[in-house]
Each structure stands twice: as structure tokens, then as C-alpha cells.
Amino acid sequence: MRKFLLSTAAVGLIATPALAEISDGKVRIGILNDQSGVYADFGGKYSYEAAKMAVEDFGGKVLDAPVEVVTADHQNKPDIASNIARQWYDTEQVDAIMELTTSSVGLAVQALSQEKKKITVNTGAATTELTGAQCTPYGFHWAYDTHALAVGTGGALVKEGGDSWFFLTADYAFGYSLEEQTGNFVKSQGGTVAGAVRHPLATTDYSSFLLQAQSSGAKVIGLANAGMDTQNAIKQAAEFGITAGGQRLAALLFTLAEVHGIGLEAAQGLTLTESFYWNRDDASREFGKRFMERTGVMPNMVHAGTYSAVTQYLKAIQEAGTDETEAVAAKMHEMPVDDIFAQGGKVGANGRLIKDVYLMEVKAPGDVTEDWDYYNVLATIPGDQAFLAPAESGCPLVQ
Amino acid sequence: MTMIFGIPVQALMGQLLLGLINGSFYALLSLGLAIIFGLLRVINFAHGAQYMLGAFVTLLLLNHGGISFWFALVLAPLIVGLVGAVIERTMLSRLYKLDHLYGLLFTFGLALAIEGTFRYLYGASGMPYPQPVQGGVNLGFMFLPKYRGAVVIISLAACIGVWFMIEKTKLGAYLRAATENPTLVQSFGVNVPLLLTLTYALGAGLAGFAGVLAAPIYQVSPLMGSNLIIIVFAVVVVGGMGSILGAIVTGYMLGVVEGLTKVFYPEASNIVIFVIMAIVLILRPAGLFGKDA
Numbered sequence: 001m002r003k004f005l006l007s008t009a010a011v012g013l014i015a016t017p018a019l020a021e022i023s024d025g026k027v028r029i030g031i032l033n034d035q036s037g038v039y040a041d042f043g044g045k046y047s048y049e050a051a052k053m054a055v056e057d058f059g060g061k062v063l064d065a066p067v068e069v070v071t072a073d074h075q076n077k078p079d080i081a082s083n084i085a086r087q088w089y090d091t092e093q094v095d096a097i098m099e100l101t102t103s104s105v106g107l108a109v110q111a112l113s114q115e116k117k118k119i120t121v122n123t124g125a126a127t128t129e130l131t132g133a134q135c136t137p138y139g140f141h142w143a144y145d146t147h148a149l150a151v152g153t154g155g156a157l158v159k160e161g162g163d164s165w166f167f168l169t170a171d172y173a174f175g176y177s178l179e180e181q182t183g184n185f186v187k188s189q190g191g192t193v194a195g196a197v198r199h200p201l202a203t204t205d206y207s208s209f210l211l212q213a214q215s216s217g218a219k220v221i222g223l224a225n226a227g228m229d230t231q232n233a234i235k236q237a238a239e240f241g242i243t244a245g246g247q248r249l250a251a252l253l254f255t256l257a258e259v260h261g262i263g264l265e266a267a268q269g270l271t272l273t274e275s276f277y278w279n280r281d282d283a284s285r286e287f288g289k290r291f292m293e294r295t296g297v298m299p300n301m302v303h304a305g306t307y308s309a310v311t312q313y314l315k316a317i318q319e320a321g322t323d324e325t326e327a328v329a330a331k332m333h334e335m336p337v338d339d340i341f342a343q344g345g346k347v348g349a350n351g352r353l354i355k356d357v358y359l360m361e362v363k364a365p366g367d368v369t370e371d372w373d374y375y376n377v378l379a380t381i382p383g384d385q386a387f388l389a390p391a392e393s394g395c396p397l398v399q
Numbered sequence: 400m401t402m403i404f405g406i407p408v409q410a411l412m413g414q415l416l417l418g419l420i421n422g423s424f425y426a427l428l429s430l431g432l433a434i435i436f437g438l439l440r441v442i443n444f445a446h447g448a449q450y451m452l453g454a455f456v457t458l459l460l461l462n463h464g465g466i467s468f469w470f471a472l473v474l475a476p477l478i479v480g481l482v483g484a485v486i487e488r489t490m491l492s493r494l495y496k497l498d499h500l501y502g503l504l505f506t507f508g509l510a511l512a513i514e515g516t517f518r519y520l521y522g523a524s525g526m527p528y529p530q531p532v533q534g535g536v537n538l539g540f541m542f543l544p545k546y547r548g549a550v551v552i553i554s555l556a557a558c559i560g561v562w563f564m565i566e567k568t569k570l571g572a573y574l575r576a577a578t579e580n581p582t583l584v585q586s587f588g589v590n591v592p593l594l595l596t597l598t599y600a601l602g603a604g605l606a607g608f609a610g611v612l613a614a615p616i617y618q619v620s621p622l623m624g625s626n627l628i629i630i631v632f633a634v635v636v637v638g639g640m641g642s643i644l645g646a647i648v649t650g651y652m653l654g655v656v657e658g659l660t661k662v663f664y665p666e667a668s669n670i671v672i673f674v675i676m677a678i679v680l681i682l683r684p685a686g687l688f689g690k691d692a
Contacts, residue, residue: 036515038622040523171666200669204617204626207417208661208668211541215410228524231618235527239544239616241535262618263527297522 021322022065024093029055029310032081032088032109033099033124035073038202038227041257041297043101043124045071047306049295051098054310062314063321069310070094076101078108085109089116095323096120098309101302103127103174110139117325119332121313123305126226126253127177128388131352135395138329140351143305144275146174148357148386150182152273153250156359156379157220158189162248166218167196168209168233170225178252179224194218199225206233210240219247226253231262238266255300259374264365267374275357276301276341277375287340288372298372308341345383348390349398354383413541414658420547422654423554424609428627429634429646430558431605434565437641438578438598440499441491444507446631447624448514449603453479453610454619455517458528468531468615472553476608483603487596495595510625517621525620550612557608558647561601565643574598633676639689649687 031051033043048071055067070092074081081100088094097113100106101124113120114136122130123143130141165186169175175198183193194216197209210233213221221242223230230251237249251258254272278288278298287307291299299307316331317323337345337353345355360375368374390398428450435443456475460466466474486509494501535544565571577584577594585591610624617623634653638645653672660671667674679687 036518036523038523040518042524044523197665199665202626203669204623205417205421207420207547208414208658209665211410211413211417212662228618228620228622231524235618236616239530239535239546241542241544245542258524261522261524261526261620265529266527 021324022063022317023095023323026065026093027062027067027314027317027323028092028094029067029069029313030085030088030094030097031069031071031099031306032074032084032097032105033071033101034076035071037076038229039076039101039124041261042227042255042300043099043302043306046257046295046297046299046303047099047101047124050291050299050303050307051310053291053294054307055314058311058314062317062323065323067314074100074102074105076105078104081105082108082112085112086116089113089118094118095325096313098122098313099124099302099306101125103129103177106130107134110134110136114138119313119325119329121309123309124302126174128181128393129177131348131350131390132388132394133396135350135393135397137351137397138325140309140332140347140353142309142353143301144273144357145352145387146178146181147388148275148381149178149252149273150185151386152357152359152381153252153271154182154185154222155189155381156271157248157250158186158191162220162250163189163191164194164218165191165220165222165250166194166213166216167222167224168206168213169196169198170229171198171200174226175224179222182222182224182252196224199229201229203229204232206236207240209233210237210242214240214242214245214247220250221247222250222252223254224252227258230254231258234270235262235266243269255302256298256372256374257300259362260297260372264363264368264374267362268364270362271378272360272362273357273381274301274360274375275355276304277358277360277377278304279373279375280358280377283340292372304341308337308339311339312337348387348393350390350393350395352387352390352393354387356383357381357386409540410662411659414662415655416538416541416543418655418658419651420551420654421657422651423551424613424627424650425631425634425654426558426647426650427554427605427609427612428631429638429650430561430643431602431609432631432635433638433641433643433646434561434605435599435602436635437643438574439495439502439595440578441494441502441506441599442499443599443602444503444628445486445510445513446506446602446606447626447628448510449479449483449606449624450610450613450627451517451621451624452482452513453607454528454614454617454623455521455610456607457611457614458526458619461528468611472608472611475611476604479607479610480600480604484596484600486603487599491599492592492595510628514621514625521621523621525618525623528614528619530615546615550616554609554612557605561605562643562647630672633672637672637676637679637686639686642686642688642690645686645688 031048051069072084096119098121100122103125106122106125119138121140128145167179169179316328320327320331342355359379457471460471532546577591581591638649660668
């Protein structure tokens with residue numbers, strides 16, 4: 001019996017030589033995001049499902065080692081997120097952390113992961129800082145950023161004659177950076193910024209701010225906020241006849257999940273930018289339907305981006321023949337990204353995935369032919385216009 | 400154009416009106432809290448969850464029963480009140496003998512459980528509710544959606560009605576007497592436990608009523624109540640814990656103050672109520688309308 005055990009163990013060793021290249025004999029990916037707060041639909045448990053889907057589609061194994069996905073709720077708090085990340089790295093053999101919605105959390109965990117020499121792929125946060133001044137060799141930014149949103153939505157509206165802007169801005173770092181980048185872009189295109197009003201995070205009544213925006217006479221009211229804040233502002237703008245009065249609303253960060261949340265009646269006619277739409281081509285439709293069967297919702301750019309990020313990470317391990325961070329990060333920088341999310345995507349030296357983004361218009365309720373068919377794709381913005389070139393990003397690794 | 404402190408009078412009028420509309424919600428919600436606290440001495444932290452419940456019941460009645468907004472305005476508060484009665488009977492009434500802190504902790508836990516359940520069932524971003532009254536009136540200084548005008552009138556009527564019932568009717572007198580000296584009132588043959596249950600149901604129903612009114616304006620979402628409840632507590636404290644008239648008047652008043660802050664210094668609009676609360680607590684610890692203890 002003992003002999004038998006020894007010999008099977010020996011056979012096992014010979015049969016799976018690659019296993020030795022995978023630390024702890026398995027690859028473990030952590031999905032860390034907001035699962036109970038204002039961004040729980042924006043990413044949340046759906047991103048976790050997207051990651052699991054990516055692992056299953058990959059075969060559940062890489063280099064013969066099993067792949068596992070773990071998840072936790074960071075409650076949008078950088079300190080909680082850092083603690084979880086530290087615990088994952090130190091005691092639970094997590095090899096990479098992904099999703100990381102909320103800019104402050106994204107920056108904190110990316111910095112910690114550099115220290116621990118682990119890979120992060122951010123699909124949920126917006127700030128360009130992740131691949132700008134605070135870029136790291138192992139940090140990647142996958143789905144979108146404030147620059148892409150500004151160029152996409154801002155550029156499109158200025159082109160259509162929306163050359164004077166008034167901003168409704170969430171009173172914290174994310175709102176300021178979105179307002180500033182969009183304002184700068186509008187001005188660079190010959191437009192003007194008439195003013196801005198800063199509202200506290202999680203305000204419920206926007207009527208007062210909306211009236212101020214209305215009386216500014218600006219052609220476009222830019223909503224530099226996110227999640228439920230944007231939803232309430234849009235809903236109330238419809239109520240106060242702002243769009244009916246000829247002013248346009250630009251939701252600077254708004255995805256399919258939020259459109260579904262407020263309904264087409266209130267959202268129709270909105271212009272927004274996303275880097276993924278399920279009903280854009282055959283591959284995205286097939287993915288969308290499978291995602292829908294699993295979760296009950298159609299994916300937005302964060303969910304599809306997470307699927308893509310996990311897939312690319314596993315491909316990089318396969319190519320590198322190891323899960324050692326340095327080697328995998330090198331492969332991720334070098335390999336093109338071709339999947340349901342990105343076609344011909346390239347990763348810059350600063351860690352930014354450069355891919356096309358899409359300018360969307362939300363359909364009127366009468367124009368929808370099937371469930372979740374909410375967008376008209378107005379334009380495709382090529383990746384090199386949507387995102388800052390690595391050399392201009394301010395990332396110290398590029399110079 | 401005439402200006403006051405650098406703001407056109409017309410804009411100011413608009414903001415005053417909006418303040419009054421928001422004040423309607425503060426008044427309705429703080430009224431319910433004040434009733435529950437004043438009569439049962441329970442600090443009802445589940446009030447925000449009951450407000451959310453009112454909005455969700457309205458939405459579900461429409462989606463599953465095809466019941467229109469105006470019917471829901473009557474039906475949903477009754478349903479929320481019933482839920483409140485069940486909570487009071489099966490759980491809360493066991494805590495009356497203990498320190499007030501237990502009631503607070505219990506209702507706080509209950510609020511988290513209810514909100515968590517709805518978040519699990521319906522997601523965090525919530526669902527839309529269609530406007531029951533379309534269009535609006537141009538008042539010259541602002542465009543007033545008809546529905547918001549209706550909210551002010553309906554809530555004012557509800558507040559006055561409840562105040563009248565508690566302060567001026569026989570039932571109200573029983574209620575007040577039962578909380579003052581339950582043993583004595585019981586000895587007159589009045590069913591005191593039933594009165595207490597009804598009181599809690601009334602408070603919860605009022606929260607539900609505010610929730611119905613809020614459904615078409617705000618996103619119907621599991622967290623809608625937790626955003627509002629802290630402000631409402633401040634309103635109750637400023638008005639004087641347990642003072643019913645105080646809760647109503649302060650609700651409208653603070654709504655207007657908050658509205659004005661949104662014009663003069665928007666960044667402070669979410670703290671102005673708490674600044675006022677701090678000042679009132681220092682100068683008049685029992686609140687503006689409270690009886691000095």
C-alpha cells in the first residue's frame with residue numbers, strides 16, 4: 001500500500017511538471033469592490049460572477065493548476081480595502097486583486113500591491129491617477145477613466161453645438177477631477193464653462209441645484225457625479241422640465257446598470273460614454289446573454305471589463321509559464337487584448353489598456369425592441385483619442 | 400432685477416418654495432418619530448426603513464397589482480402600519496420594561512435587516528416610479544411641477560390631521576393618558592397594550608405615507624431611508640423630543656433653511672441642519688418646542 005502511494009505521488013509529480021511554476025499550487029484571484037453601497041450594481045457581486053465566468057471559460061485551470069476566485073466588500077473605504085488586501089496576500093495566497101471600484105480605494109490597494117509585489121487590475125475606478133502620477137509596474141487600469149469620459153461625452157456634445165457648460169459636481173476628489181478634465185476638454189474644443197455648483201455626496205434633492213443650472217443659461221448641464229447621485233439628478237431634471245426647456249444633460253459617469261435603475265422614461269436622450277455595450281456585435285451579444293442567464297442583468301463596462309481582465313491575466317500566466325508577478329506583468333504589458341471586451345487593445349507602459357470606447361445615446365421607451373436594449377451607439381472613439389498616451393500620462397515609469 | 404445678498408429675488412423665491420417642499424418630507428417623517436418617542440419613549444431607528452418600505456410597497460402595488468398611485472397613497476401606509484403593528488406586538492413590546500437604549504438598538508438592527516433584505520432582492524440602485532401627475536405650472540419665478548405642489552398640500556393636511564387627532568380628540572387623550580400612567584388608564588377599562596400598538600403603527604404608517612409621496616420624486620431604492628433618517632432625527636431634536644407640533648413646524652422651517660443654504664453656500668447644505676441642532680442644544684437643550692425637563 002505504501003509503495004502504491006509513493007508511486008502514485010511520483011507519477012503525479014512527473015505528470016504535472018508545470019505545477020511547480022505556480023506558487024502554492026493554485027492561482028487565486030480576489031475581486032474586491034463595493035457590494036452593499038451606492039456602487040453595488042455598478043460593479044458589486046456581478047463583477048464577481050463575471051470573474052468566475054472568465055475562469056470557467058478558461059477551463060478552470062491554468063498550467064494545470066486550479067484557479068479560484070474570492071471576493072469581499074470594501075464598503076468604499078480605503079482602510080477596509082487595504083486590510084482585506086493585506087490579509088489576502090499574507091495569509092490567503094491571493095495572487096492578484098481586481099475590480100477595485102472607487103478611486104480612493106483603487107489608489108490605496110494599487111500602492112499596497114506594489115509593496116507586496118502583486119498584480120492589480122482596476123476595472124471599477126475612474127481616476128487617471130492610477131496610470132498617471134501614481135502608476136506602478138504591476139498596476140493595470142482596464143475598463144475606462146475620467147479622461148475617456150470627458151473626451152467621449154464632452155467632445156460629442158460640443159460637436160453638436162453644446163458649447164456652454166454648467167457642472168453639477170459631487171463635492172469630493174472624483175467629482176472635481178471629472179469636472180476639471182471635462183471642463184478643460186470643452187474649452188480646448190472652443191466651448192465655455194458658465195459655472196459649477198458643488199453638492200454634498202449622497203444628496204437626495206437636486207431641485208435647488210438644478211434650478212441654478214437652469215438659470216445659468218448653459219446649453220449643457222454636466223453631471224460630474226456617480227451612482228445614485230446622478231440617478232436622482234436626472235430624474236428630477238425631467239420633473240422640472242429642464243430637458244424639455246432645451247438644455248441637455250450629460251451624465252459623465254453612467255452605465256447600463258444605472259440606466260436600468262432609473263428607467264428609460266427618465267433616462268431617454270441622455271448622452272453617455274461606455275467602453276462596452278452588450279448589443280454591439282455578435283460576440284458581445286453572446287456574452288451578454290450568458291451573463292444575463294447567470295445574474296439576471298446585462299453586463300456594463302465594469303462587468304465585461306472584469307471578465308476581460310481575468311481572462312488576460314490567465315493568458316499571461318499561460319504565456320509566461322509561471323505566476324511569478326514580474327514575468328506575468330511583463331506578458332500583460334506585451335500581449336494584445338482580443339476578447340469580447342477589447343479588439344486589438346494594447347496595454348501602455350503605464351498599465352493603461354488602450355481600447356475603443358463608445359458614445360451612446362439612451363433610447364426612448366418606444367424604440368426599444370428587446371429587454372435591456374437601451375442604447376444607440378452614436379460613435380466609436382478610437383482608443384488613442386479616448387485615453388492619454390502613456391508618454392503624456394505623467395507616469396514616472398514611462399519617462 | 401431686484402437683488403438680495405447678490406441673489407435675484409426670483410431665484411430666492413424659487414428656493415424658498417423648494418425648501419417648503421423638502422420640508423414637507425421632514426415634517427411628515429419627524430412627526431411619526433415624535434409620536435413614537437413622545438408616547439412610547441422608543442427612539443425608532445427603523446423609521447428610515449419604514450419610509451423605504453412605503454415607497455417599495457407603492458412600487459410593488461403598481462408593478463404586480465396595477466394599483467395606481469392615489470390608491471397606493473391610502474393602501475401602502477396601511478400595509479406599512481400593519482407591519483409596524485406586527486413588529487411592535489411580537490418584538491418591541493417586550494423591551495418597554497428595559498432601558499430606552501434597547502429599543503434604539505433593536506430598531507437600528509431591524510432597519511439594517513430590512514434594508515439588507517431589500518438590497519438583496521432589488522439591488523442597490525433601485526427602481527423608477529412613474530410620475531402620477533405630469534407637467535407643471537410656470538409661476539413666473541420658477542417652473543413648479545404639479546406633483547411637488549400636491550406634495551406640500553397633502554403633507555400639510557396629513558400633519559394637521561394627525562396633530563388634531565392626538566391633541567384634540569378623545570382617542571388622542573387616551574393615548575396621551577396611557578403613556579402618562581398606564582396602570583391608571585388600564586384600570587378604567589382601556590386596553591393600553593392595544594393603544595401602544597396602534598401608536599407605533601401610526602408612526603410607522605406616517606413614515607410609509609412619506610415614502611409613498613417620495614416614490615415619484617426620488618429613486619425608490621433600499622438606501623433611500625438611511626440617507627434621510629439622520630436629518631430627520633436632527634429635526635426632532637431641534638423641535639424638542641416628543642413635541643408633535645414642534646416636529647411639524649421645525650420640519651418645514653429647516654427645509655426652508657436648507658433650501659436657502661443651497662443658494663448661498665451649497666457645500667454646507669448637508670450640515671446646516673446639524674449646526675442649527677448644535678446651537679439649539681446649547682441654548683435650549685429641550686428643543687424649540689419642548690417642555691423643559
